Amino acid sequence: MAKPLKVGIAGLGTVGAATIRILVGAHNELSARAGRSIEIVAVSARSKGKDRGVDLGAYRWYDDAAEMARDPGVELLVEVMGGSEGMAKAAIEAALALGKPVVTANKALLAAHGPALAALAERNNTTIAFEAAVAGGIPVIKALREALVGNKVTRVSGIMNGTCNYILSRMEAEGLDFAQCLKAAQELGYAEADPTFDVEGFDTAHKLALLTALAFGTEVDSDAVYVEGISGVTPLDLEMAEELGFRIKLLGVAERTAAGIEQRVHPTFVSRQSQLANVMGVTNAVAIEAEPVGTITLVGPGAGGGATASAVVGDIVDLARGNAVTTFGRPSQVLEKPIRAPMQRHEGGYYIRLQVLDRPGAAAIIASRMAERGISLESILQKGREARRNANGSVPVILITYATTELLIRNAVAAIAEDGVLDGTPQVIRIER
């Protein structure tokens, strides 16, 4: 058997502690599977005294994770501290500079600094493994970096934020509004006290940017992601979705289009027949469309100490066994600079909910604004007209369009708004085939 692999773990939150529990508890099993012993030799965190439910007595303690990464006895760095700058970045850079592989769960850091860190890793003949950074315990990085190498990926789409999916699932099931469900999610520990990062789609955007790079062989370009969160989704939207055979999910979607690489995160109407529509609660899912394989959908827990630690340990054992895949699946020098497809050129169907004032000719105005731009309507819904009339005397009108472009939809909706037939802001939600 090869010599042991000596591991240093930076970050002792739920993920770090769960990782230690697995590495210690399944030590013999993992050694048999890796072909060598995997030994924790050092740990680092902010506070030494805190009880984390795991015995740290046998490990060298570092207040400074970068110093731990430079410890000559540490051969592999596990970074589960989080944060896109500061200590996490310093520790990873220190390890890579010394040719030590890094296992990280840090999507924010990789979304911000992925290309530079990947290049640093390669210059030092090492790599970064980050299965835990996207969709927790779901092996989607492994699918894209390894299993599907024989394919040309055309599209990746997924539910990658459990907080949002929990809120939308609960809004749908109970007819509650966003604020009520967010509160419930916070009480259950599914949402942070400041939920912006999750509910406004930024977390999904980071994850999507990493998948895009792997899928298309491009440099990580997280600034190019169009982002829209779920705070504007209403119970009426969910009700209409159900009636029309859809569910609303916060999707991250990356695809190659004629205009370049499109990356977008937004609430989406997805067909109830699809795999993604049936992913409820905090569960995550990613669908990969590729040629010649077809569509592969991976579903599972996207967060939590155990699920994330499962991914971290998978990466550690891979590296112990010598399965060192280049960070983004291809050597940095062959990663393309992505051509950004502007959101205005996005093509697809749209759900439009207008609160329309009850005035002669309103319907004709709406229909003609659409027709002027060549937008075909698949259906117009105006159910329960009287019951839904609000204090201003306006009623909701739902339009479902056939495929058109974002630009035309925005123009049409703006023109309708200028016509003075609307009460309140129009709602526009993209439909995914």
Place this chain on the structure above:
Amino acid sequence: MAKPLKVGIAGLGTVGAATIRILVGAHNELSARAGRSIEIVAVSARSKGKDRGVDLGAYRWYDDAAEMARDPGVELLVEVMGGSEGMAKAAIEAALALGKPVVTANKALLAAHGPALAALAERNNTTIAFEAAVAGGIPVIKALREALVGNKVTRVSGIMNGTCNYILSRMEAEGLDFAQCLKAAQELGYAEADPTFDVEGFDTAHKLALLTALAFGTEVDSDAVYVEGISGVTPLDLEMAEELGFRIKLLGVAERTAAGIEQRVHPTFVSRQSQLANVMGVTNAVAIEAEPVGTITLVGPGAGGGATASAVVGDIVDLARGNAVTTFGRPSQVLEKPIRAPMQRHEGGYYIRLQVLDRPGAAAIIASRMAERGISLESILQKGREARRNANGSVPVILITYATTELLIRNAVAAIAEDGVLDGTPQVIRIER
């Protein structure tokens, strides 16, 4: 860059031809990803003259695949001929004996000879990769052998035969009977002229036996799989399933129970809320339940040249890159001899459809035979009594039981049959939580 990897391909059917197309068409991309060039140097098949739509001119031809495996210029054998004995086995043994890794799609061969071949591979410091052998393009072997190593798997269940899932989906959607849908599947090329191997569950059993070994660290034990096919499923069963909130799927299930390792393949009532229930048509899916990760479900195409070749190429690139995982994920000497859990001890709920003669006391007899064995009934259905009465004057009665054992159910149903209140054979279908 490392020296090229020289590959010999045995079998030039749809999978072999699709593999060649990928290796040739994506040669540069694959070289970049593998860190070395992957070159086909030799091929073997039964008939040299046949046009397969790929240019074989540059490769050495072998009529005998084993001879090709011994060609000193061949460093890796791809076996996509099929057959559990004969040429495929001889070729694989020849390659392994010389320390050459093997990539195969041959589930029948591995189900029959997996342990011996794995041991042969290890003695010669090489391995067998078989992603393509189970669920086609879905990376379920990689998930179990690599991604989930940090977990203790408790249960694996899946839809692993597209023919059966197509037939059941179509029976459900169109209310047709098994024979009609089998014929349609044959016409579409989804079922063989002799469909026994698929529709009676043997193909699923082979695949399940391989997943069981990977999941639980046990020797492949395909003889231990309890197998029941779908030919006895009727449109009435599908209708009742729908009414009760279920779908019927041919599942392969492996789990650790108190009685040992249970491996079974049979038509199953699965909740319509579950991921597996929403897998329709020829699509496959596998759900892995493990601690601490939770449940991971992988969905995708389970057959076809492109999907299978995708898996084959993934394995080739892995081996080219040096990611050589032990055949069954652990060294042969640590694989446990599985303790077989007898099917009689299976615990779960049951759907029982009885065709009951309209005679006084029939219902009381049925109820008491169940009660005598402590079997609790969750529901009794007798809908559309008159419309469903057949020529003998009997009507269908549906029982749904709470969890009980296979033994008690078989005894109870046998006792009811002896009581002379039944017309025809009872239908018993297991319910999966």
